[in-house]
Amino acid sequence: MTWSIEEILDILPDGNLSLLFYRIFDSFMKEHSPEYISPSAFKYSKEDGKMSTNWNKYSDANQIRLEGKHPSDRYGVVSLIVKEIRLNPELSKLKIEHTPKAGNQAHTDISGLPEYEAISKEDYKHLQLLLSRLAEWEINNYLK
Amino acid sequence: MDLEYISLKKSQSKLEKDISSDKLINQYYSRRKSIISKNIWDYWDEIPIEFSEPMIFFALPLSLCYKAYKKESDEIYKILFKDLFKEIEISKKILSFSENWDNEGSKGYEQRTWEKKVRFLTKVFKNFYDKYGLILPTPYINPGMDGDIDIHWKTEKFEIFLSIPENDDERINYYGDNYGDIRTKGTLDIDKLDSFLTWIKLYY
Numbered sequence: 530m531t532w533s534i535e536e537i538l539d540i541l542p543d544g545n546l547s548l549l550f551y552r553i554f555d556s557f558m559k560e561h562s563p564e565y566i567s568p569s570a571f572k573y574s575k576e577d578g579k580m581s582t583n584w585n586k587y588s589d590a591n592q593i594r595l596e597g598k599h600p601s602d603r604y605g606v607v608s609l610i611v612k613e614i615r616l617n618p619e620l621s622k623l624k625i626e627h628t629p630k631a632g633n634q635a636h637t638d639i640s641g642l643p644e645y646e647a648i649s650k651e652d653y654k655h656l657q658l659l660l661s662r663l664a665e666w667e668i669n670n671y672l673k
Numbered sequence: 674m675d676l677e678y679i680s681l682k683k684s685q686s687k688l689e690k691d692i693s694s695d696k697l698i699n700q701y702y703s704r705r706k707s708i709i710s711k712n713i714w715d716y717w718d719e720i721p722i723e724f725s726e727p728m729i730f731f732a733l734p735l736s737l738c739y740k741a742y743k744k745e746s747d748e749i750y751k752i753l754f755k756d757l758f759k760e761i762e763i764s765k766k767i768l769s770f771s772e773n774w775d776n777e778g779s780k781g782y783e784q785r786t787w788e789k790k791v792r793f794l795t796k797v798f799k800n801f802y803d804k805y806g807l808i809l810p811t812p813y814i815n816p817g818m819d820g821d822i823d824i825h826w827k828t829e830k831f832e833i834f835l836s837i838p839e840n841d842d843e844r845i846n847y848y849g850d851n852y853g854d855i856r857t858k859g860t861l862d863i864d865k866l867d868s869f870l871t872w873i874k875l876y877y
Contacts, residue, residue: 554775556766556767556770556774556775556815556816557815557816559813561763562813565813565827567813567815567823567825568823568825568834569815569816569817569818569823569825570815572818574777574778575777575778575779576777576778597776598775598776598777599775599776649846650836650846651846651847651848651858651859651860652848652858654834654835654836654846654847654848654858655834655848655858657834658832658834658848658850
């Protein structure tokens with residue numbers, strides 16, 4: 530089944546904020562500082578140069594956890610508010626594109642990060658920091 | 674935090690006091706023959722008597738004191754920076770991440786990159802303490818991209834994020850800010866940390 534591509538609005542039709550769920554591997558999580566969100570976790574895929582997320586219009590936080598290549602309990606999930614990304618002038622180069630896949634209508638890419646190759650490493654670190662500041666934990670095994 | 678710092682300072686001054694104690698001088702007398710270098714003895718007869726006496730009673734004990742002080746200093750640093758060494762110990766698990774450790778194509782990490790990171794952090798902490806008498810907050814250590822190891826300071830007043838590169842020809846890249854308009858970024862040479870430390874001190 531193919532899904533139609535939609536515009537990612539800041540606010541969902543039900544009045545809630547549009548969120549993007551992002552999966553974080555447990556190697557970036559700290560048992561001794563469970564609240565900590567590592568900027569190192571915000572990186573593009575080597576395969577397509579994009580950050581793969583799920584849109585909350587068609588998904589909950591747990592779904593993206595199940596889509597990982599490791600057992601789901603090895604992942605945490607954070608959410609990013611679409612509007613906050615767009616409002617941040619320093620993240621304006623990032624594009625948020627609904628890219629549904631077979632079996633996952635919620636799939637959404639954040640692209641623009643691959644310019645990493647073209648920008649300096651320190652500017653890339655800046656982007657990673659900004660994204661980590663916007664993120665909030667949705668699922669984290671260390672947070673009780 | 675303050676109480677912990679005061680207690681560490683107390684243990685430091687205790688150790689410094691021990692260094693100048695008789696115990697150390699006794700150690701010197703029992704070990705001096707094995708420690709005094711062969712070269713000094715080779716030329717001992719040529720040293721005028723008026724110099725050789727003060728040398729044996731002052732210069733050599735002082736040099737031994739310095740050696741002992743240096744050893745004790747390392748012990749002091751271990752106490753002062755115990756949280757850092759704990760984080761470093763925890764970060765050892767990064768070395769077990771081999772190629773494709775996340776099943777998403779990430780590169781593994783080499784022992785020498787990890788050691789480079791330890792050298793860098795120890796140097797930053799020692800230099801900051803020696804310069805300002807303050808202990809830096811403990812950073813987080815994370816697996817970075819392409820075999821690099823990331824270091825992240827996150828405090829209420831500032832954040833600094835940097836990578837220790839796997840490639841020896843590459844310098845350390847960093848970005849930091851005070852959550853506002855005051856930023857610092859660039860590349861770092863492990864032997865030239867002054868401006869980096871000065872920036873951290875401003876927002877410490």
